[in-house]
Amino acid sequence: MKKLMLQMLTFAAGFALALGAAPMASAASKVLLGTSQPGGATFEIGTAMSKVINDNSGGKISVSASVTGGSTANVRVVQKKDKTEGLRMGMATAPAVSWGQVGRKPFKKKQDVLAIGALYPLTIVYTTFKKSGIKKWSDLTGKRFVVGGRGGSIYIVTQLALKISGIKAKREFFNNNQNAAAIKDQRVDAGFFFLNGGVPAPVYMELSRTLSGKLHFFGPDEATIKQLVKDEAGLVRDVVAAGAITGHDKPITSWGQMWTLMTSSKMSNDLAYGITKALYDNHKQITKYHPVGKFITKKTGLRGLERVKVHPGAMRYWKENGM
DSSP: OHHHHHHHHHHHHHHHHHHHHSOOOOOOEEEEEEOOOTTSSHHHHHHHHHHHHHHTTTTSEEEEEEOOSOHHHHHHHTTOOBTTTBEEEEEEEHHHHHHHHHTOTTOSSOOOOEEEEEEEEEEEEEEEEGGGSOOSGGGGTTSEEEEEOTTSSHHHHHHHHHHHHTOOOEEEEOOHHHHHHHHHTTSSSBEEEEEETTEEOHHHHHHHHHTTTTEEEEOOOHHHHHHHHHHSTTEEEEEEOTTSBTTBOSOEEEEEEEEEEEEOTTSOHHHHHHHHHHHHTTGGGGGGTOGGGGGOOSTTTTTTOTTSOBOHHHHHHHHHTTO
16 A cells, blocks of 8 residues: 555646656736727727637737827826836827937937838828808818827828918817817817728717718818928828718818837847738738728838838848748
8 A cells, every 4th residue: 555655646736747758738817908089999909900819829929908198198108117007009000100210399309119011001181060151271271180099190280280281270289089179069170080991980970960961071281291292201192072071062182091010129030920811811801800900901001101211030031922
């Protein structure tokens, strides 16, 4: 009996030692994804992308989306690293990433920010009541005008457009929900309005439906748009198709920018590669959760990023795919 007990103890000790020496499955890398302000659909799209990345990473990556102030706020967010929360990644427009990389306003110094890939187009127009008397960009002089919400990039580009064209408007800084409410209640003369992939963001879709036929839409003049595109990395001249906005049956010429997935150099090359591969190899799955997913493709993965630095881990993926 003693001999048997000794054999059992010896076996148990050996088994425990073997277990201790066996490699354990590594925990998934936790990544926090900053999106944008409520009402713009960015959080919903970010959640959809997170789901696709998580489902196709083989359990190696766990991304969770959160509401933030927007593009420029997210550039600041990725500078931080909390050991208890994980690495940070964000959605930002291509111009905001460029501003961070070169250290120009609204940033006081260069930011540690690198693009991963382009996502989908964001087109900005401006709206007012037809009876306001505002027909074109130059009519904004002296008017109470919502240029955008602080923390994003729309308010910066809109102010650049005002400066280029020499227009002195009474600038207001509201987020999406505040802006839509102010336009509806006519507490301002005009405000911004944007579309994701040619579709109005939820709060603006509701605004255009509620006030169908009562609103006038416009963009900056052609000379201003041309100068914006020349000066700012990631900006493009864009045209909203007739009928894309409820109650408006004419095309609108304005400016646009690509939403971009970005992070910092703190993210390892392997993790950046894994995220890029999981998302863009499986981009068609995004449409199961949000229709804007059809604009997030491998083919357009570097659109608008010609003057923007890309994370080396992500660039490895793009080079493998002939980009």
